[in-house]
Amino acid sequence: MRLARPLIVYGIAGFGLAALIGLCGAASVVHEPEIDAVARPSPESFDPALVLRGAQLASVGDCVVCHSSDSGRPYAGSKALPTPFGTLYSDNVTPDEKTGIGNWSFPAFQRAMTQGVARDGSHLYPALPYEHFTHVGDDDLKAIYAFLMMRQPVQQSPPENDLLPGLGFRPLLAGWKLLFLRETNFRPDATQSAEWARGKYLVDGLGHCGGCHTPRNLLGAEDHSADLQGGLAEGWIAPALDASNPSANRWDTASLFEYLKSGVAKGHSAAAGPMGPVAEGLSRVEDADVHAISVYINSRMHPQNTSHEATAAQAVAEDRAAFADPTLLHAGELFTGACGGCHEPGAPMEVAGRPPLSSVSDMLMDDPRNAIQAVLQGVTPPSRKGPYMPAFANTLTDQQIADLLAYVRVRFTDAPVWPDLAAKVSAIRKEDAQ
Structure with missing residues (x-):
């Protein structure tokens, strides 16, 4: 699962495709005005409570x-x-006045976050997920602005x-935005609870979960008809967060909350790759907001459960060695x-809480990408506790x-062996080396 920025960034649009470039040629004259620079706001101008939020x-x-x-520095x-x-390469968002955003007013920051336009009027690449930030309310944007202006x-x-x-x-980006940027405010569903609405607001907005967990079209934009049905992030598959989620052990609100706060949940493998x-980050977020995210995602995974509190079902550990x-x-x-x-059944580490391999989602997927990445890159727990797996990229060959x-x-598992595994291992190893 992936709840934050898309660390493999597809959102540059499908430049290089002649059709889009032709369309953007007409849009290249679109000009966004520069917003005047301001003196860097003084720390005293921000309410400490706003900065904390x-x-x-x-x-x-x-x-x-x-x-x-x-x-580098944070x-x-x-x-x-x-x-x-x-x-x-990502931009400097510290309050340095020459190379950062120290001379940006809040309106300049707001425009960048929701429209993808820098203070000087240049278009920003959708690596900044303004597709999602357009849903974020102004009060929350002001809080983030205050926090960034208080950084070193x-x-x-x-x-x-x-x-x-x-x-x-960069003017080509204007054409991409005409096609794909939908500037819409968040609208809660009156039929759902306030907690569910809060979770959806965070998932759709600042969490920009769809950046990784939604497939993208050939032009690099999210396919909103397949919202949260799985995508790709930094060479890893970001699994679906709807009813098609491949986990052998069914998620519920409690297990989602545990996973999001710690990177580990009983009966599920640890957060790996970009999810770590x-x-x-979520370990530092208030429990109420993480729980709201869990409530919303649980409702997407179990849409037929009207209470949105489906109970987790545990898979039976399998060992088909014979x-x-x-x-x-x-x-x-x-x-x-x-x-x-x-991982041997009955081994001390397995008995101590490491999930059996029969319940690890990576082993059940139709695509072996995540299983390959886990072996190549290993798994490092996002907190001090949690299962650790060393990387084998330097010790095992592609064929091994x-x-x-x-x-x-x-x-x-009872699934067939993935085809052409050695070739896929080789290809993914080369991707990782780039």
Whole structure:
């Protein structure tokens, strides 16, 4: 699951497609006016309570993850964001007046968040998910603005974006917005509870969960007809958050809340890949808001349950070792050596709470991408507690990983072996190295 910014950013639009470029040629004359610079607001101008609320909302939006490079200062930008159209680098959103947003007024910040236009009038790439932020109320935007203006200023400019030829021409983004940006305020459903409405507001808005958990069209925009039906994030599959969710153990509000707050929930695998930082951010968010998110997602997963409080169903642990393909016996030996200490039924780590492999969603999916990524990259718990899995990218070959996953799939599920596994492992390993 993924509840925050889309860490693999598809939202640059389908530049490079001749049809869109032709359309955007007409839109390239669209000009957004510059908003006058202001003196950096003084810290005394912000109510401390407003700043604290902004900190909570920024954690829901996972802002620090995209706007901090791996070795840089928080919110100073320069993080590389790989996309199908090249690499973008995030902007500095500290209150530095030269390289950040220190001379931005609130109207300039509001326009950037909801319309994707910088203070100087230039169009911003939809790596900033303004598709979702258009649903965020002005009071919440003011709180986030206050929080950012209270950060430590850092003078740092991001590197130049490395995009396919022609895609750095920002007026093209005006055409993309004409096609896909829907500026609509959030409207609660009068038939639902206030908590459900709060959860939907956070999921659709600041949480921008659809950025990862909704598929995208060829032009890089979310397919709203398939809202929360699964997508791709940083090379990982972001599973569906509706009734088609592949989990063997059914989610309920309690397990969703536990997972979102800690990255771990009983009967489910730990948050991995881009979901790890989301859970880490949500661990700092007030329980009431995380519970509201859980209530809303639970209702999407169990739409026929009118109470929206479906009880989690636990899958029965399977071990089909006796039925394993004899040609995979060598992989069984590899499993014993590399994985058995944690994943062999009855092993101390498995008994201590690690979910059986028969209930791990990655092993049940039609696409092996997440299972491959988990073996290549490992799993690091977002908090100090939780299951840890080392990365095997440097110790196992593509063929060994393919054999290992084939063995696990046959032994612990009743699903067939994924086809062309070795080739898929090789392709994903190359993706990760880029």
